[in-house]
Amino acid sequence: MMLIEQTPVLSAALPLAEFRDHLRLGTGFADDAVQDGVLERALRAALAMIEARTGKVLLTRDFLWRTTGWRDASCQALPVAPVTSLVSLQIVDRVGDAVVIDPARYRLQEDDFRPRLVATGGILPQIPAAGEAEIGFQAGYVAWGDVPADLAQAVFMLAAGLYENRDGNSEDVFSGAIETLIARFRTVRSLGGAR
Structure with missing residues (x-):
């Protein structure tokens, strides 16, 4: 069995502004967008990690x-x-x-x-x-606003950890709080879908 992602998550669909608010990054400066690349990479990595642990596709x-x-x-x-x-x-x-x-x-x-x-x-x-x-x-969910709040929070928390520790010299960023937020979405796959 092989699952192939045919289309990527579009950059426009990523909740970059919401993530920036979550991090409490300042706005109104001439270089507001200077961190957008780093923020997007952290979000994409967090999305992939949460999707892998839950079996949920967060964005269509x-x-x-x-x-x-x-x-x-x-x-x-x-x-x-x-x-x-x-x-x-x-x-x-x-x-x-x-x-x-x-x-x-x-x-x-x-x-x-x-x-x-x-x-x-x-x-x-x-x-x-x-x-x-x-x-x-x-x-996947059609828009970020459709993603269940606890999954969205888990993505932001994980992405924040990845953003803050982007040098790779830190402890595991996948905390117990994140595990708790995603716990109800994890699928028990004992029979692989068989009856």
Whole structure:
């Protein structure tokens, strides 16, 4: 299985002004934007770390997920949440020939933790030996204001730690407070989405 991020988070979607306010950086100076590059890198790193620990995509982007087999013939849990739409499903054989599956044969079962690709006609298309299924989907919250407040706070706290300790000579910036903020969003993956 492989999850590929098809589109990056756009710089315009990042909450740079809110993060600057969180850090209480001064404004009104001629060089207000001088730290924007460093702030953006800290935010991007914090977003990636929080997303990796929670399985939540915080800002909308497109993904392609490749899998070599279904956990269940009638549905397949997707690796991240929230998934807002399924874009495509195709079956690729071992020589690379792809068959696009009619969208009428599957649908998205939305869930805040384990969204699923569900067959509408009983079973999902068979994946051939040495082949794979490629599922294109869009995931994430539409805007920063839609991100749950505790996740947003965790991102800002982590980004602030990364910003303040950008020389790399400090203790672990992933504090217990951040772990507490994200705890309810962590997914228990005991069966990988199988029933």
